[in-house]
Amino acid sequence: QPALTQPRSVSGSPGQSVTISCTGTSSDVGGYNYVSWFQQHPGKAPKLMIHGVSKRPSGVPDRFSGSKSGNTASLTISGLQAEDEADYYCWSYAGSSTWVFGGGTKLTVL
Amino acid sequence: QVQLVESGGGVVQPGSSLTLSCAASGFTFSSHVMHWVRQAPGKGLEWVAAISNDGNNRHYADFVKGRFSISRDNSKNTLYLQVNSLRAEDTAVYYCARDYSGSWTVDYWGQGILVTVSS
Numbered sequence: 001q002p003a004l005t006q007p008r009s010v011s012g013s014p015g016q017s018v019t020i021s022c023t024g025t026s027s028d029v030g031g032y033n034y035v036s037w038f039q040q041h042p043g044k045a046p047k048l049m050i051h052g053v054s055k056r057p058s059g060v061p062d063r064f065s066g067s068k069s070g071n072t073a074s075l076t077i078s079g080l081q082a083e084d085e086a087d088y089y090c091w092s093y094a095g096s097s098t099w100v101f102g103g104g105t106k107l108t109v110l
Numbered sequence: 111q112v113q114l115v116e117s118g119g120g121v122v123q124p125g126s127s128l129t130l131s132c133a134a135s136g137f138t139f140s141s142h143v144m145h146w147v148r149q150a151p152g153k154g155l156e157w158v159a160a161i162s163n164d165g166n167n168r169h170y171a172d173f174v175k176g177r178f179s180i181s182r183d184n185s186k187n188t189l190y191l192q193v194n195s196l197r198a199e200d201t202a203v204y205y206c207a208r209d210y211s212g213s214w215t216v217d218y219w220g221q222g223i224l225v226t227v228s229s
Contacts, residue, residue: 002156034213036215038155045219046205048210048215048216051214051215052213052214052215055213089154091157091215093214096169098170098171099157100157101147101155103154
């Protein structure tokens with residue numbers, strides 16, 4: 001059972017915006033500003049899209065943004081594009097040098 | 111450029127042991143915390159273990175329960191994961207990943223290596 005709860009799937013049409021939630025507890029998401037989001041295409045390694053709740057690594061389009069409120073973090077993808085179709089995972093520091101993932105969300109671009 | 115290449119996977123019988131390796135290049139290996147993450151077929155990502163840059167501190171997910179051991183050889187730029195008493199539920203692609211310094215996340219991942227536990 002994944003420690004962080006994500007919706008199993010979300011969908012949107014090209015150009016629209018979608019938001020993926022990631023709910024944890026005060027021991028992980030709510031306790032630290034160390035939430036990351038990864039994108040994973042089938043058969044590929046994950047790619048870091050957001051770290052530190054809302055920071056974008058170099059090369060990640062500004063269509064991707066992150067936020068957090070209490071024990072829930074969110075990833076918003078605006079201006080959806082076909083290549084955004086993938087699985088998305090949240091990842092949070094959980095204290096004592098341990099980390100936890102969300103169960104993953106499948107994004108379908110209609 | 112940063113490269114992480116896993117090896118050592120394969121098909122093994124339940125109860126057996128295996129050592130996975132991750133050869134690093136393109137960066138100063140000894141400066142980075144390193145992680146192992148696994149993904150069962152058709153399932154989500156699962157954090158397994160992390161080791162400090164000098165190898166002195168090792169941390170594990172609860173499910174490991176003493177069966178796995180993470181280590182590193184900074185002289186060889188190589189990360190290891192020894193997995194013992196393998197069970198069918200350990201069947202997964204195992205990824206090594208580099209800590210994104212100071213950010214409590216990982217930035218570079220290997221391509222992954224498949225471990226299949228089956229009789």
